[in-house]
Amino acid sequence: MEIVFQSHNAELSDRLRQRAERLVxxxxxxxxxxxxxxLRFEGDGKQRRVELEFHAAGGRRLVAEGTGRYFGPAxxxxxxxxxxxxDSARRTRRERMRDAVGQPxxxxx
Numbered sequence: 001m002e003i004v005f006q007s008h009n010a011e012l013s014d015r016l017r018q019r020a021e022r023l024v025x026x027x028x029x030x031x032x033x034x035x036x037x038x039l040r041f042e043g044d045g046k047q048r049r050v051e052l053e054f055h056a057a058g059g060r061r062l063v064a065e066g067t068g069r070y071f072g073p074a075x076x077x078x079x080x081x082x083x084x085x086x087d088s089a090r091r092t093r094r095e096r097m098r099d100a101v102g103q104p105x106x107x108x109x
Contacts, residue, residue, distance in 0.1 A: 001028055002036040010043040016071055023079045024052070030086040032095075033057040041071060050074040052082050062086065 003024055005017060020039050028034040033056050040051040048071050054062045062085050066077030 001025075001034050004036060004038045005041070006038065007041045008043070010041040010048070010071070012041055012071070016041075016075070019072070020050075020075055023075065024054075027079065027082055027086065028054070030083070031056050031060075031062065031089075048074045050078045052078045054082070062089070 001024075003021055005012065005020070024037045024039070028037065031054055035055045035057055037055070038051075038053040040049075040053070042049040042051075046069060047067060048069060049065065049067050050071060051063065051065045056062075062082060064078045064082035064085060066074040066079070066081065068074035068077060
């Protein structure tokens with residue numbers, strides 16, 4: 001999985017990058033088959049904005065945004081919103097069928 005950091009009018013510390021990367025690596029398995037993740041950090045005056053975008057195989061895409069006075073709380077907010085999306089996302093019929101293929105069928109008596 002490729003992780004892309006984009007910053008606009010923002011200085012990112014190494015610690016913040018590591019924290020963001022840990023968050024992405026922790027959330028990615030919940031989505032399954034993540035191709036890449038883009039993290040956008042924007043600063044506008046006193047307002048900070050973080051946007052997390054996950055791309056999965058098959059064209060599925062999830063985006064979550066968090067805002068705050070500092071990047072840390074904004075990152076946490078975006079992470080919790082993305083987690084909520086992942087928890088409530090419905091699985092497609094193809095995904096359900098793919099998971100069921102490995103299970104043996106019950107025999108009729």
